[in-house]
Amino acid sequence: MPKFAANLSMMFTEVPFLDRFEAAAKAGFKYVEYLFPYEYPAAELKAKLDQYGLKQVLFNTAPGNVSAGEWGVSAIPGREADSHRDIDQALEYAIALGCPNVHVMAGVVPDPKEYAKYKQTFIDNVRYAADKFKPYGIKVLLEALSPQVKPNYLMSSQYQTLELVELINRDNVFVQLDYFHAQNVDGNLSRLTDRLKGKFAHVQIASVPDRHEPDEGEINYTYIFNKLDEVGYDGWVGCEYNPRGKTEDGLVWFEAYKNK
């Protein structure tokens, strides 16, 4: 039975970010994830987690200069120092927040001919992260992003990410399996889940095509949740979706799971 995490970057946006911890707890969530903690002192976020009895299960390394089109720097040749600084910062936050998973963001490849160079840069920087995180039992997660969300991101297919995880060859590096992106790019989610068995350590869900609640669209999530049990997945499932309307009004689907 999946353990669901509220994604505070996309859910409960009716209230300011620091009020979303309370909103998620009131809605029945025990776990939370969000993209970036860096605007706030780690102690302030940890106090929110403790106040509402929440566990943080994921956040990302910093995105770089988003207004310049960056979405992660760890794959960008020449930005190794920035990548290591972001990885060190993420480690500090993960320790302070008690967070077991960090998504190390790769970056956008401006010219497909540059892919091999960006890929090797990412492999080297993820190994740096894996080795720094290992003593603390923190996992490194790598996520493919569909081109309609992030054009020219280093990884668009889950199978590309699986190949990277195998090349990086560290036992604390895993795929972050976001079924929204997976359905948009790879499809055949049953075969994909079987192929990724033991290689993924976090899941995210949203409807396809509209990235709303998991109770609509072309993915049968009841089937997927049973598939996750079948392959022995015991991690968290992040609800990384844009609510159709008021977040709480869209949580009927969650009623069947929240007190498990």
Ligand SMILES: O=C(O)[C@@H](O)C(=O)CO
């Ligand atoms: O799917 C997403 O967009 C997020 O999980 C993320 O971490 C990077 O954009």
Ligand SMILES: [Mg+2]
């Ligand atoms: Mg995702």
